[in-house]
Amino acid sequence: MTMNGFRALAMVMALCAITPAAAQPRQRTILFIGNSFTQGAHSPVRNWHAGNVVDLNRDGYGGVPALFKEFTEEAGLNYAVSLETQGGKTLAFHYDERRALFERAWDVVVLQEFSTLDSGRPGDASGYLRSVPRLAGLFRSYNPAVQIELMATWSRADETYRPGGHWYGHPVTAMALDLRGAANRARVATRGLGVLPVGEAWNRAILTGVADANPYDGVTYGKLDLWSYDQYHASVYGYYLEALVVFGRITGVDPLTLGKGESAADELGLSPAQATALQRVAHDQLAAETRPRR
Numbered sequence: 001m002t003m004n005g006f007r008a009l010a011m012v013m014a015l016c017a018i019t020p021a022a023a024q025p026r027q028r029t030i031l032f033i034g035n036s037f038t039q040g041a042h043s044p045v046r047n048w049h050a051g052n053v054v055d056l057n058r059d060g061y062g063g064v065p066a067l068f069k070e071f072t073e074e075a076g077l078n079y080a081v082s083l084e085t086q087g088g089k090t091l092a093f094h095y096d097e098r099r100a101l102f103e104r105a106w107d108v109v110v111l112q113e114f115s116t117l118d119s120g121r122p123g124d125a126s127g128y129l130r131s132v133p134r135l136a137g138l139f140r141s142y143n144p145a146v147q148i149e150l151m152a153t154w155s156r157a158d159e160t161y162r163p164g165g166h167w168y169g170h171p172v173t174a175m176a177l178d179l180r181g182a183a184n185r186a187r188v189a190t191r192g193l194g195v196l197p198v199g200e201a202w203n204r205a206i207l208t209g210v211a212d213a214n215p216y217d218g219v220t221y222g223k224l225d226l227w228s229y230d231q232y233h234a235s236v237y238g239y240y241l242e243a244l245v246v247f248g249r250i251t252g253v254d255p256l257t258l259g260k261g262e263s264a265a266d267e268l269g270l271s272p273a274q275a276t277a278l279q280r281v282a283h284d285q286l287a288a289e290t291r292p293r294r
Contacts, residue, residue, distance in 0.1 A: 027078040030250070031102055032065045033094050033135070034112030036087040037153050037242075039063040042228035044268055045239040054082040056101045061085060067243035068250075070264045075253045090114045091131035095138070105142040108250055110196065111135060112151040115232070116159065117182055122166035125182035132186040136193065149194040149250065152176070152183040154202040154238065157231035161216050172213050173203040196249050198242045201285040202226055205241060210277050224274060236268050237278065244282035249289075255282040 032038050040046040040063035050062035052069050061083060069081040084094060084102050091113050111132065116122035132150065139146045155175035159165035167175040176199025187193045205211035205226065212223040219225045226238035234242065243264075244255040256279050260272035270278075 025076070025078045027080050028107040029080045029105075030065075030068070030082070030108040030110070031106045032063075032068075032081070032083040032085070032110045032112070033091065033102070034083075034085050034110070034151065035089050035114060036085075036233060037115060038065070038083065038110075038112050038151075039085050039087065040067075040234075040239045041087060042230060042233040043236045043239055045236055048264075048268065052081070054080070056082055056084040057086070057098075059085070064239055064243045064246065067240065067264055068247050071243065071247040071253075071255075071258060071262075072251060074258060074263065075247075075251065077251055077253070088114075088119070090119070090127060091135060092127055095131055095134050099138065103138065103142070106139060106146055107143070108147045108149070109135075109139050110149050110151055110246065110250075112153065113182075115153055115156060116166060117179065122159070123178060125185060128182055129186055129189060132193070133190045136190045147194065147250070148192070149196050149246075150183040150186055151196045151242075151246070152180040152199050153242075154179075154199040154226070154234070157215050157227050159232075161214060161231075172206065176200055176203050194249065196246055197285055197289055198245050201241055201245050201281055202238065204285050205278070205281045208281065210281055211237070224278075237270070237274065240265065240268070240270060240275070241278045241282060244279060245285060248282055248286045255279040255286070 039061045045063055047060060048062045049066040050060050053062060053065045055061050065081045065083045072079045084098055091111055113128050117128050118124040136148055155172050159175055160167045160172050179199050183195045187195055206213045210224060211226045212219045215225050215227050215231050224237040225235055228235045248255045258279055260276045262275050265275035
């Protein structure tokens with residue numbers, strides 16, 4: 001081979017070596033802070049693909065963060081996903097007791113408050129409204145451009161249908177709307193935050209007939225039960241919908257693009273029709289969020 005031939009071969013080899021790396025999208029870091037609603041408690045989601053995410057507490061959870069990670073990989077995106085969770089705790093707990101674990105720069109942070117906002121005073125958002133600016137200030141001190149999203153979770157069936165529940169006697173959609181209202185107040189008080197409309201996606205699934213409204217009177221054939229056996233936490237369907245909303249909102253990728261062959265749904269036992277129905281709900285809810293409010 002001539003010298004020019006060697007040079008040409010060297011150039012081709014060099015291009016082959018650098019092209020895969022150059023084609024890789026820049027890795028973004030995302031941190032999930034929350035409790036059992038982020039962990040995927042009482043469902044197969046809890047420990048699903050735990051090795052694909054970093055549990056800062058080393059509890060071995062995969063949960064909603066692992067579903068998010070799977071969706072991003074299917075979409076060709078590059079996210080390093082971490083979670084810091086503790087069941088039954090508020091955001092104040094994470095700031096006061098755990099912040100040494102996550103005090104650093106992140107590209108995206110998801111904050112999930114206790115399911116009733118305050119465990120002793122359901123519906124009271126005062127602690128939430130104190131915690132959000134403290135956490136936002138902490139993360140912005142490390143990365144002023146950090147994207148912070150507040151997760152507004154779902155109506156608990158036990159709080160709605162059982163006497164003594166804080167939302168007893170109200171429509172099943174009411175609790176989720178109250179939680180969204182609290183997130184909106186936190187967003188106004190601390191500018192630059194986003195809201196993940198998970199609870200409203202659950203409401204939409206119920207109102208459009210995808211999901212059953214009341215698990216206490218039996219689940220209608222062909223409809224999904226979004227709650228787990230305690231009528232409090234989510235079922236695999238509920239967590240799947242939660243993760244779809246998070247994925248669509250944070251990445252800007254339409255959940256419908258995941259399609260009927262989406263691998264997490266297949267592994268977790270959702271049929272193609274169930275997966276696409278939930279993807280459609282997430283798509284429609286996120287689309288509604290972009291429309292001007294009247």
